Amino acid sequence: MKTLDEVLKGIKGADQEALEEAQKHMDGLIKPLGSLGKLETMAVKMAGITGKVKNQVEKKCSIVMVADNGICEEGVAGSPQDITLIQGMNMTKGICGMGVLSAHAGADIKVVDIGIMSDYNNDKVYNRKIKYGTDNFAKGPAMSREEAIKAMEVGIEMVELAVSEGYQLIGTGEMGIGNTSSTSAVFMAMTGESAENAVGKGGGLTDEALVHKKQVISHALQLNHPNSKDPIDVVAKVGGLDIAGMAGCFLGAAYFRAPIVIDGVISALSAYVAAQMNPLVKDFIFSSHKSQEPVYDLIFKELGMEPILEMDMRLGEGTGCALAFHIISAACAVMNNMATFDDIKYDDSYRIDIRK
Numbered sequence: 001m002k003t004l005d006e007v008l009k010g011i012k013g014a015d016q017e018a019l020e021e022a023q024k025h026m027d028g029l030i031k032p033l034g035s036l037g038k039l040e041t042m043a044v045k046m047a048g049i050t051g052k053v054k055n056q057v058e059k060k061c062s063i064v065m066v067a068d069n070g071i072c073e074e075g076v077a078g079s080p081q082d083i084t085l086i087q088g089m090n091m092t093k094g095i096c097g098m099g100v101l102s103a104h105a106g107a108d109i110k111v112v113d114i115g116i117m118s119d120y121n122n123d124k125v126y127n128r129k130i131k132y133g134t135d136n137f138a139k140g141p142a143m144s145r146e147e148a149i150k151a152m153e154v155g156i157e158m159v160e161l162a163v164s165e166g167y168q169l170i171g172t173g174e175m176g177i178g179n180t181s182s183t184s185a186v187f188m189a190m191t192g193e194s195a196e197n198a199v200g201k202g203g204g205l206t207d208e209a210l211v212h213k214k215q216v217i218s219h220a221l222q223l224n225h226p227n228s229k230d231p232i233d234v235v236a237k238v239g240g241l242d243i244a245g246m247a248g249c250f251l252g253a254a255y256f257r258a259p260i261v262i263d264g265v266i267s268a269l270s271a272y273v274a275a276q277m278n279p280l281v282k283d284f285i286f287s288s289h290k291s292q293e294p295v296y297d298l299i300f301k302e303l304g305m306e307p308i309l310e311m312d313m314r315l316g317e318g319t320g321c322a323l324a325f326h327i328i329s330a331a332c333a334v335m336n337n338m339a340t341f342d343d344i345k346y347d348d349s350y351r352i353d354i355r356k
């Protein structure tokens with residue numbers, strides 16, 4: 001198992017030679033230059049990741065980090081906290097949103113307990129519990145620095161496992177009632193953004209409850225003093241175990257040179273945390289849908305990326321990755337299967353000359 005330190009030091013960026021070769025091949029396909037838009041950039045990006053111009057993404061999976069959030073005590077979430085456990089278990093049965101969409105995309109799921117607050121009986125879950133939910137960060141740090149690092153290393157381990165099992169494309173997902181609060185808090189701590197712009201209704205809140213959520217998060221940031229220049233400190237103080245775990249997945253994917261997809265707003269924030277720890281991570285990341293949560297756009301602006309789908313979705317779980325898998329696979333099909341101008345000899349035998 002790799003340590004966080006080894007991974008951070010071992011990440012190398014995109015393979016420039018493969019990128020150039022792939023761009024040349026793409027530009028030689030029988031179409032006007034650039035006419036397949038983002039499908040082209042995605043297929044070329046894939047080459048930079050794997051070092052090969054042509055790539056297969058038949059075997060794919062999503063890694064779902066499930067964890068509870070102590071901040072729920074403050075009344076910042078509209079859903080009961082039990083939903084974290086219930087949906088975590090439902091994910092192993094494939095009956096929730098991400099389960100159905102993943103099956104439809106031909107993708108497997110790895111459900112990881114990185115901090116569910118209760119015990120349960122389910123051997124389909126990868127039990128990597130760091131602790132029984134984070135502590136309430138309105139009263140003190142969510143977790144220790146050591147716990148945040150351990151959670152990141154769980155993400156690295158899960159990606160290493162997926163790669164060793166032959167998965168060619170990896171999605172990220174999460175389940176954790178209250179995690180839009182930790183997402184906004186981490187982003188505000190790292191960028192100085194205001195609660196007004198960075199806090200949204202998450203799974204659903206009244207207008208009054210949204211005002212309260214903004215106050216709770218602003219107060220928690222004053223109390224904890226996270227160091228904006230130290231992403232691990234920020235995640236430990238006002239983040240979540242799922243965020244740390246997914247940040248580890250993005251770092252691990254870069255280290256093991258595997259393509260990885262951002263899901264909703266919590267996953268996007270985790271990618272941003274990983275990119276702040278090592279900017280080369282961005283060479284390995286694909287986006288999926290745009291989340292309705294307001295901080296999503298701010299995170300993507302910081303990442304310098306764009307979502308590929310606009311579907312009015314805000315469920316998270318890994319639902320967007322399941323949709324993006326179809327598009328990324330289509331991008332690879334273009335690169336792999338279209339003929340080039342060099343391949344085709346101009347064949348005039350079809351022409352009927354009406355002037356004769």
Ligand SMILES: O=C(O)c1ccc[n+]([C@@H]2O[C@H](COP(=O)([O-])O)[C@@H](O)[C@H]2O)c1
Nearest residue numbers: 077176178179180202203264265291316
């Ligand atoms: O990813 C998103 O776009 C997204 C936006 C809002 C809510 N969620 C999901 O809802 C839960 C968090 O919402 P909340 O209101 O409890 O903080 C968590 O389990 C997420 O999977 C996800």
Ligand SMILES: Cc1cc2nc[nH]c2cc1C
Nearest residue numbers: 079083087203315316317
């Ligand atoms: C049922 C349910 C499923 C979810 N998945 C992510 N957040 C959720 C919130 C609820 C309430």
